[in-house]
Amino acid sequence: MEAASSNGIQFRQAISTDREALREALAKFFYPEEPLTVGYYRGSDVTDDDMEFSLSLIEEGFVWLGVEEKSGRIVALSGGAFSEPDEAQQLIDFAGRTESKKFADILRLLGRLALEVDVFNRFGVSKVYHLHYLAVDSRLRGRSLGRILMGKQFEHARECGAKVLCADVTGFYSAKLFESLGLQCVKSIDYKKYFDEDGQQMFLVEEPHVCIKGMVKILE
16 A cells, blocks of 8 residues: 655555654554543553554554654554454453553453454454554644545455454544444443442543444445
Protein backbone atom coordinates (compact mmCIF):
# COMPACT_ATOMS: atom_id res chain seq x y z
CA MET A 1 0.00 0.00 0.00
CA GLU A 2 1.54 3.27 -1.11
CA ALA A 3 2.00 6.36 1.04
CA ALA A 4 -0.09 9.43 0.28
CA SER A 5 -0.05 13.09 1.29
CA SER A 6 -2.80 15.60 2.09
CA ASN A 7 -2.47 19.19 3.34
CA GLY A 8 1.01 18.71 4.75
CA ILE A 9 0.29 15.30 6.29
CA GLN A 10 1.89 12.16 4.90
CA PHE A 11 0.01 8.91 5.42
CA ARG A 12 2.10 5.77 5.47
CA GLN A 13 2.47 2.36 7.04
CA ALA A 14 4.52 2.22 10.24
CA ILE A 15 7.82 0.33 10.28
CA SER A 16 9.99 -0.91 13.13
CA THR A 17 12.00 2.32 13.33
CA ASP A 18 8.74 4.19 14.14
CA ARG A 19 8.36 2.29 17.40
CA GLU A 20 9.53 4.99 19.83
CA ALA A 21 7.78 7.79 17.96
CA LEU A 22 4.59 5.73 18.03
CA ARG A 23 5.03 5.15 21.77
CA GLU A 24 5.27 8.92 22.28
CA ALA A 25 2.20 9.59 20.17
CA LEU A 26 0.11 6.92 21.91
CA ALA A 27 1.11 8.34 25.29
CA LYS A 28 0.31 11.89 24.19
CA PHE A 29 -3.05 11.70 22.44
CA PHE A 30 -4.46 8.17 22.54
CA TYR A 31 -4.21 6.78 26.06
CA PRO A 32 -4.99 10.06 27.90
CA GLU A 33 -8.42 10.03 26.25
CA GLU A 34 -9.03 6.27 26.09
CA PRO A 35 -11.99 5.57 28.43
CA LEU A 36 -10.85 2.13 29.60
CA THR A 37 -7.45 3.59 30.50
CA VAL A 38 -8.42 6.83 32.21
CA GLY A 39 -11.59 5.44 33.80
CA TYR A 40 -10.07 2.39 35.46
CA TYR A 41 -10.96 2.37 39.16
CA ARG A 42 -7.41 1.70 40.38
CA GLY A 43 -5.50 4.28 38.37
CA SER A 44 -5.59 6.16 35.09
CA ASP A 45 -2.04 5.59 33.77
CA VAL A 46 -1.40 3.32 30.83
CA THR A 47 0.45 0.17 31.84
CA ASP A 48 3.63 -1.02 30.16
CA ASP A 49 2.05 -4.25 28.93
CA ASP A 50 -0.89 -2.39 27.38
CA MET A 51 1.51 -0.03 25.59
CA GLU A 52 3.66 -2.92 24.39
CA PHE A 53 0.64 -4.64 22.90
CA SER A 54 -0.22 -1.50 20.91
CA LEU A 55 3.37 -1.22 19.68
CA SER A 56 3.49 -4.90 18.73
CA LEU A 57 0.96 -4.27 15.98
CA ILE A 58 3.75 -2.69 13.94
CA GLU A 59 5.22 -6.16 13.42
CA GLU A 60 2.24 -8.42 14.08
CA GLY A 61 -0.56 -6.38 12.58
CA PHE A 62 -1.02 -3.27 10.51
CA VAL A 63 -0.32 0.27 11.79
CA TRP A 64 -0.96 3.27 9.58
CA LEU A 65 0.26 6.76 10.51
CA GLY A 66 -0.40 10.37 9.67
CA VAL A 67 2.91 12.28 9.90
CA GLU A 68 3.49 16.03 9.62
CA GLU A 69 5.77 16.55 6.63
CA LYS A 70 7.56 19.56 8.17
CA SER A 71 8.19 18.24 11.68
CA GLY A 72 8.12 14.49 11.07
CA ARG A 73 5.82 14.17 14.08
CA ILE A 74 3.08 11.54 14.24
CA VAL A 75 -0.28 13.32 14.48
CA ALA A 76 -2.67 10.45 13.71
CA LEU A 77 -2.48 6.69 14.11
CA SER A 78 -4.46 3.51 13.71
CA GLY A 79 -3.66 -0.13 14.35
CA GLY A 80 -5.29 -3.46 13.68
CA ALA A 81 -4.68 -7.16 13.14
CA PHE A 82 -6.54 -10.26 12.04
CA SER A 83 -8.66 -12.13 14.57
CA GLU A 84 -8.91 -15.85 15.22
CA PRO A 85 -12.25 -17.64 15.72
CA ASP A 86 -11.28 -18.31 19.36
CA GLU A 87 -10.37 -14.66 20.00
CA ALA A 88 -12.51 -14.42 23.14
CA GLN A 89 -10.66 -17.30 24.79
CA GLN A 90 -7.32 -15.96 23.57
CA LEU A 91 -8.03 -12.64 25.30
CA ILE A 92 -8.95 -14.39 28.54
CA ASP A 93 -5.81 -16.55 28.35
CA PHE A 94 -3.73 -13.44 27.60
CA ALA A 95 -5.21 -11.80 30.73
CA GLY A 96 -3.86 -14.69 32.77
CA ARG A 97 -0.33 -14.18 31.44
CA THR A 98 -0.01 -10.40 31.43
CA GLU A 99 1.92 -8.50 34.09
CA SER A 100 -0.49 -5.83 35.34
CA LYS A 101 -3.91 -6.32 36.89
CA LYS A 102 -5.20 -3.31 35.00
CA PHE A 103 -4.39 -4.66 31.55
CA ALA A 104 -5.66 -8.09 32.62
CA ASP A 105 -8.98 -6.53 33.63
CA ILE A 106 -9.21 -4.67 30.31
CA LEU A 107 -8.48 -7.89 28.41
CA ARG A 108 -11.19 -9.75 30.31
CA LEU A 109 -13.72 -7.06 29.42
CA LEU A 110 -12.67 -7.26 25.77
CA GLY A 111 -12.89 -11.04 25.95
CA ARG A 112 -16.43 -10.87 27.26
CA LEU A 113 -17.41 -8.46 24.50
CA ALA A 114 -15.79 -10.68 21.85
CA LEU A 115 -17.74 -13.65 23.19
CA GLU A 116 -21.03 -11.74 22.95
CA VAL A 117 -20.29 -10.30 19.51
CA ASP A 118 -19.27 -13.79 18.24
CA VAL A 119 -18.36 -12.20 14.93
CA PHE A 120 -17.26 -15.33 13.03
CA ASN A 121 -20.49 -17.24 13.74
CA ARG A 122 -22.73 -14.19 13.60
CA PHE A 123 -21.67 -13.37 10.03
CA GLY A 124 -20.60 -16.81 8.85
CA VAL A 125 -17.12 -15.71 7.81
CA SER A 126 -13.67 -17.25 8.06
CA LYS A 127 -11.53 -14.08 8.15
CA VAL A 128 -12.11 -11.01 10.34
CA TYR A 129 -10.00 -7.88 10.69
CA HIS A 130 -9.94 -6.27 14.15
CA LEU A 131 -9.26 -2.55 14.54
CA HIS A 132 -7.59 -2.01 17.91
CA TYR A 133 -7.05 1.75 18.01
CA LEU A 134 -7.56 5.03 16.20
CA ALA A 135 -6.49 8.47 17.43
CA VAL A 136 -5.79 11.97 16.13
CA ASP A 137 -3.85 14.76 17.83
CA SER A 138 -6.41 17.22 19.23
CA ARG A 139 -4.71 20.11 17.41
CA LEU A 140 -5.59 18.59 14.05
CA ARG A 141 -9.07 17.20 14.61
CA GLY A 142 -11.74 18.23 12.16
CA ARG A 143 -9.48 17.62 9.16
CA SER A 144 -10.72 14.08 8.41
CA LEU A 145 -7.42 12.46 9.39
CA GLY A 146 -9.24 9.68 11.21
CA ARG A 147 -11.41 9.02 8.16
CA ILE A 148 -8.35 8.77 5.95
CA LEU A 149 -6.70 6.29 8.30
CA MET A 150 -9.87 4.21 8.49
CA GLY A 151 -9.95 4.15 4.70
CA LYS A 152 -6.45 2.65 4.77
CA GLN A 153 -7.59 0.06 7.30
CA PHE A 154 -10.61 -0.88 5.18
CA GLU A 155 -8.42 -1.17 2.09
CA HIS A 156 -5.86 -3.35 3.84
CA ALA A 157 -8.53 -5.65 5.29
CA ARG A 158 -10.18 -6.12 1.89
CA GLU A 159 -6.87 -6.74 0.13
CA CYS A 160 -6.08 -9.47 2.65
CA GLY A 161 -9.43 -11.18 2.12
CA ALA A 162 -11.38 -10.14 5.20
CA LYS A 163 -15.14 -9.96 4.79
CA VAL A 164 -15.82 -8.21 8.12
CA LEU A 165 -14.03 -5.52 10.13
CA CYS A 166 -14.78 -5.27 13.84
CA ALA A 167 -13.81 -2.77 16.52
CA ASP A 168 -14.13 -2.46 20.30
CA VAL A 169 -15.36 1.12 20.56
CA THR A 170 -14.95 2.55 24.05
CA GLY A 171 -15.99 6.18 23.58
CA PHE A 172 -19.05 8.13 22.46
CA TYR A 173 -17.29 10.24 19.86
CA SER A 174 -15.44 7.32 18.32
CA ALA A 175 -18.75 5.48 18.01
CA LYS A 176 -20.24 8.45 16.15
CA LEU A 177 -17.31 8.49 13.72
CA PHE A 178 -17.51 4.76 13.14
CA GLU A 179 -21.26 4.93 12.57
CA SER A 180 -20.67 7.53 9.87
CA LEU A 181 -18.20 5.12 8.24
CA GLY A 182 -20.74 2.33 8.08
CA LEU A 183 -20.01 0.36 11.25
CA GLN A 184 -22.96 -0.91 13.24
CA CYS A 185 -23.17 -1.82 16.92
CA VAL A 186 -24.10 -5.46 17.49
CA LYS A 187 -23.40 -5.71 21.24
CA SER A 188 -22.56 -3.33 24.08
CA ILE A 189 -21.58 -3.54 27.75
CA ASP A 190 -22.63 -0.73 30.09
CA TYR A 191 -19.73 0.51 32.21
CA LYS A 192 -22.06 1.00 35.18
CA LYS A 193 -22.99 -2.68 35.10
CA TYR A 194 -19.48 -4.13 34.90
CA PHE A 195 -18.08 -5.04 38.34
CA ASP A 196 -15.12 -6.75 39.94
CA GLU A 197 -15.43 -9.77 42.22
CA ASP A 198 -16.23 -7.46 45.18
CA GLY A 199 -19.06 -5.69 43.37
CA GLN A 200 -17.14 -2.51 42.58
CA GLN A 201 -17.62 -0.76 39.27
CA MET A 202 -14.33 -1.23 37.42
CA PHE A 203 -14.49 1.51 34.79
CA LEU A 204 -15.63 4.85 36.20
CA VAL A 205 -16.16 6.46 32.83
CA GLU A 206 -17.78 9.87 32.61
CA GLU A 207 -20.66 10.67 30.27
CA PRO A 208 -21.17 10.75 27.37
CA HIS A 209 -19.03 7.58 27.37
CA VAL A 210 -21.48 5.09 28.84
CA CYS A 211 -20.56 1.75 27.29
CA ILE A 212 -18.14 -0.24 25.19
CA LYS A 213 -19.56 -1.28 21.83
CA GLY A 214 -18.71 -4.16 19.55
CA MET A 215 -19.10 -2.56 16.12
CA VAL A 216 -18.78 -4.25 12.74
CA LYS A 217 -18.65 -3.36 9.06
CA ILE A 218 -19.31 -5.72 6.18
CA LEU A 219 -16.53 -5.13 3.68
CA GLU A 220 -17.89 -5.02 0.12
